[in-house]
Amino acid sequence: MALLITDQLIEDYWHLLEDGAEITKSDNNIVSVERWQRDRDELIPRCGQLGILLKSNEPPDLIEDDIYHFNVICLDFPKFTDGRAYSYARLLREKYRFTGELRAVGNVLRDQLAFMRRCGINAFEIPDDANVENWSAAFNEISIRYQGANDNANVVRPDAATVAGDVAGNWSY
Amino acid sequence: MYRYDQFDHTIVRERVNQFRDQVARRLSGALTEDEFRPLRLMNGLYLQLHAYMLRVAIPYGTLWSKQMRMLAHIARRYDRGYGHFTTRQNIQFNWPKLEDVPDLLADLASVEMHAIQTSGNSIRNVTADHFAGVADDELEDSRIYAEIIRQWSTLHPEFSFLPRKFKIAVSGAPTDRAAVRFHDIGLQMRQNIRGEVGFEVLVGGGQGRTPVIAETIRDFLPKRDLLSYLEAILRVYNMLGRRDNIYKARIKILLKETGLDRFAALVEEEWERIRGGALDLPLDEINRIRAYFAPPRYELVVDPDAAYQAARRSDREFDRWCVNNVLPNKQPGYGIVNISLKPVGKAPGDATADQMDIIADLAEAFSFDELRVTHKQNIVLGHVRLADLHTVWQQLDAAGLATANFGLASDIIACPGLDYCNLANARSIPVAQRISERFADPERLARIGAIRINISGCINACGHHHVGDIGILGVDRRGEEYYQITLGGDPADNATIGEIIGPSFSYDEIVDAIETIISTYETIRKPEETFSDTWRRTGATPFKETLYGPAHN
Numbered sequence: 001m002a003l004l005i006t007d008q009l010i011e012d013y014w015h016l017l018e019d020g021a022e023i024t025k026s027d028n029n030i031v032s033v034e035r036w037q038r039d040r041d042e043l044i045p046r047c048g049q050l051g052i053l054l055k056s057n058e059p060p061d062l063i064e065d066d067i068y069h070f071n072v073i074c075l076d077f078p079k080f081t082d083g084r085a086y087s088y089a090r091l092l093r094e095k096y097r098f099t100g101e102l103r104a105v106g107n108v109l110r111d112q113l114a115f116m117r118r119c120g121i122n123a124f125e126i127p128d129d130a131n132v133e134n135w136s137a138a139f140n141e142i143s144i145r146y147q148g149a150n151d152n153a154n155v156v157r158p159d160a161a162t163v164a165g166d167v168a169g170n171w172s173y
Numbered sequence: 174m175y176r177y178d179q180f181d182h183t184i185v186r187e188r189v190n191q192f193r194d195q196v197a198r199r200l201s202g203a204l205t206e207d208e209f210r211p212l213r214l215m216n217g218l219y220l221q222l223h224a225y226m227l228r229v230a231i232p233y234g235t236l237w238s239k240q241m242r243m244l245a246h247i248a249r250r251y252d253r254g255y256g257h258f259t260t261r262q263n264i265q266f267n268w269p270k271l272e273d274v275p276d277l278l279a280d281l282a283s284v285e286m287h288a289i290q291t292s293g294n295s296i297r298n299v300t301a302d303h304f305a306g307v308a309d310d311e312l313e314d315s316r317i318y319a320e321i322i323r324q325w326s327t328l329h330p331e332f333s334f335l336p337r338k339f340k341i342a343v344s345g346a347p348t349d350r351a352a353v354r355f356h357d358i359g360l361q362m363r364q365n366i367r368g369e370v371g372f373e374v375l376v377g378g379g380q381g382r383t384p385v386i387a388e389t390i391r392d393f394l395p396k397r398d399l400l401s402y403l404e405a406i407l408r409v410y411n412m413l414g415r416r417d418n419i420y421k422a423r424i425k426i427l428l429k430e431t432g433l434d435r436f437a438a439l440v441e442e443e444w445e446r447i448r449g450g451a452l453d454l455p456l457d458e459i460n461r462i463r464a465y466f467a468p469p470r471y472e473l474v475v476d477p478d479a480a481y482q483a484a485r486r487s488d489r490e491f492d493r494w495c496v497n498n499v500l501p502n503k504q505p506g507y508g509i510v511n512i513s514l515k516p517v518g519k520a521p522g523d524a525t526a527d528q529m530d531i532i533a534d535l536a537e538a539f540s541f542d543e544l545r546v547t548h549k550q551n552i553v554l555g556h557v558r559l560a561d562l563h564t565v566w567q568q569l570d571a572a573g574l575a576t577a578n579f580g581l582a583s584d585i586i587a588c589p590g591l592d593y594c595n596l597a598n599a600r601s602i603p604v605a606q607r608i609s610e611r612f613a614d615p616e617r618l619a620r621i622g623a624i625r626i627n628i629s630g631c632i633n634a635c636g637h638h639h640v641g642d643i644g645i646l647g648v649d650r651r652g653e654e655y656y657q658i659t660l661g662g663d664p665a666d667n668a669t670i671g672e673i674i675g676p677s678f679s680y681d682e683i684v685d686a687i688e689t690i691i692s693t694y695e696t697i698r699k700p701e702e703t704f705s706d707t708w709r710r711t712g713a714t715p716f717k718e719t720l721y722g723p724a725h726n
C-alpha cells in the first residue's frame with residue numbers, strides 16, 4: 001500500500017504491529033485497540049512513536065482519555081459502504097481535538113477521498129499502482145461546499161470563495 | 174420559487190463532470206460494475222429489469238415551466254417519450270442508455286436540476302407539503318426549510334455512506350399532507366407557548382417491510398437549531414445503525430433496539446456539544462431563502478367571476494372537475510388545480526412528453542410559472558384565477574389530463590411493479606388500470622367519495638400500501654401473482670398502518686375483491702363518514718364477512 005498525503009506519495013515509516021508480535025523499542029508502531037488496552041504500560045515508555053487502528057465498530061470514545069499518546073490514528077473502512085469512520089473522523093478532530101495524522105485504511109476508493117478529507121482525514125492508504133495525479137484530482141472535482149464540515153467549520157453555507165485547494169493540508173503533519 | 178445562484182450552478186455542473194468521468198471509466202472497464210454501482214447510485218441511476226432507470230430529483234416537488242419542458246425534452250430524446258412521476262415527488266425515466274446519462278444530466282443542470290441523492294444510502298431528496306404556500310392552514314411555507322435541508326444534505330461528506338437510505342419530510346401546516354410520521358425524520362411545524370414557530374421532530378417512521386409510525390423525539394425545536402439537531406441525529410445513526418443486514422439498517426430498527434429514550438439521550442448529548450456552533454441557522458439565512466418563496470403577485474379579485482360561474486352551471490363536466498379537482502387557494506379568487514395523472518386505464522403517474530409540455534404551458538400562462546408534483550403522483554397548479562379555470566380545463570381536457578378523480582377511488586397510487594422493477598412479486602400498474610376501469614363511472618366515484626387505494630408490487634412498499642384506506646400488496650404464491658389486502662391505513666395525522674384482512678387474491682380475483690370492499694363500505698357507512706371513520710367504528714368483521722363469507726369469523 002502506498003500512502004497519499006496532500007497530493008504526494010509519502011514513504012510510510014509506520015508499521016502495523018500484529019497483535020501477537022513482539023513489541024520493539026524504536027519502531028513506529030500502529031497497534032490495535034485490543035493490544036493497546038492489554039499492553040499499554042509496555043507501549044508507552046518506548047522511544048518509537050505510537051499509532052492506533054480503530055476498526056469500524058470501534059468508536060473513538062474507546063480511547064478518549066488516551067488520544068494524546070498517538071501520533072497517528074488509522075480509521076478502517078472494511079468496505080467502502082461502511083461509513084461509520086466518517087463520523088469517527090469528525091469526532092476525533094472536533095470533539096477530541098486530535099491534531100495528528102488521521103489515516104484512512106482498508107477499502108479506500110478514489111471517489112471517496114474528497115468526502116474523507118472533508119471529515120478531517122489527511123492521509124490515505126491507496127493501492128501501490130494508483131496514479132497519484134489522477135487520485136489527487138479527486139480532491140478538487142467539487143469545489144463548492146454546501147455545508148460546514150471539518151474543513152470549514154464556521155458557516156451554514158460557506159462562502160463560495162472557499163474552494164477545495166484553500167483548505168488542503170490544514171493540519172501540520 | 175428557489176433559483177440557483179452561482180454557487181448552486183457550480184456544484185451541479187461540477188457534479189455532472191465528475192459523473193461523466195465516472196461513466197467514462199466504467200465504459201472503458203477501469204471501474205468494475207461493483208465499483209461503479211455506488212457511484213451511479215449516488216446519482217440516481219439504477220439497473221432495472223430491462224434497462225437503466227434514472228431518477229431525477231424534484232426538490233420538495235416544486236418546479237417551474239422551463240424545468241417541466243426539459244423533462245419533456247429528456248423523455249423524447251433519451252427515453253421513449255414519457256416519464257413516471259413517483260410517490261417521492263420525483264420523476265423516473267425508464268429507458269436511458271448509460272452512455273447518454275452524462276449528457277442528460279448536463280441538460281438537467283442547464284435548468285437547475287440534477288439527480289444527486291435520489292438513490293443510495295444517503296439523505297434523499299427532501300419532501301414537503303405539496304400545497305405549501307397556497308394552503309390557508311399553514312404556519313409557514315415548508316419549502317423554505319426543505320430547501321435549507323436540501324442544501325445542507327447535498328454531497329454531505331459525513332452522511333453519504335449511511336447504513337441505509339434516509340428520508341426527511343417537512344410539514345408547515347397542522348393538517349399533515351407530507352406524511353411526516355412515515356419518514357426517517359418528520360418535521361412538523363409547531364408554535365410554542367411564546368408564539369415562536371419551530372418544529373416538532375419525529376423520528377424512525379417508515380414503510381417498507383417493517384412499517385413503523387414515527388415517534389416524537391423533541392416537542393419543540395427552535396428553527397435556528399434545525400441543522401445542528403439533524404446533524405446530531407444523523408451522526409448517532411451513522412455510528413450505531415446496523416450494517417450487518419440491510420433489512421435492519423433503517424433508523425426505525427435502531428430505535429427499536431436502543432429504545433426512544435436512550436436514542437434521544439445520545440442525540441441530545443451530541444446536540445449539546447454542537448448546537449449554536451457551525452450549523453447555527455441565523456434568521457438572515459432563513460430570510461434569504463424565504464424570499465425565494467414569496468407569494469406571487471396576485472390580482473385583487475373582488476367579485477366572483479360571472480363567466481366562470483356561468484360555465485360551471487352550463488358545463489357539467491367542467492363543474493364536476495371543479496368540485497373534485499380544484500381547492501381554494503388562500504388568496505380569494507384563486508384556486509389550486511389538481512391535474513390527475515390517473516386517467517382511466519392508464520399507468521398512474523405516467524405523463525407523455527406532450528402532456529408535460531402542455532402542463533408547462535398552462536403553468537406559465539395561468540399559474541405564475543410554477544408546478545408541483547405530489548406524492549399521490551399528480552401535478553398541481555397552485556395559483557390559477559377562477560376566471561381562467563374554464564380555459565385551463567378545456568386545454569387539459571384536450572390533452573387527456575382532465576380526469577375529475579382527485580382523491581377518489583381511481584386516483585390510485587401504484588409503484589412500477591413487475592412491469593419494470595426487478596424486486597417485484599407482481600404487477601401493480603395493470604391492477605391499477607383495471608380498478609380505475611371498474612370505477613370509471615363519475616356518478617359512482619362521487620357516491621363513494623374520498624378513498625385512498627395504494628398498490629405496491631412487493632414488500633418494499635414504494636406504492637405506500639400500508640397507509641391506504643385499501644392497500645394492495647403483490648405477493649408471490651408458488652410462482653403466481655397474488656395480492657394481499659390491508660385496510661384502514663392512514664398516512665396523516667391519525668397515522669395508522671393498515672391491517673391484513675385475510676387470505677390473498679389472485680390477479681383475476683383482486684378487482685372483484687376491491688369492489689366487494691367498497692360496496693360493503695357504501696352499505697354500512699353512516700352519512701358523512703370517511704372510509705377510516707367507518708373502519709374505526711366497525712372493525713374488520715363486516716369486510717371479512719363479505720369478502721370471505723360468515724364462516725371466517
Ligand code: SF4
Pocket residue numbers: 588589590591594595596597598629630631632633634635636
Ligand atoms: S414496491 Fe417493490 S415492486 Fe414496487 S417499485 Fe418498490 S421495490 Fe419495486
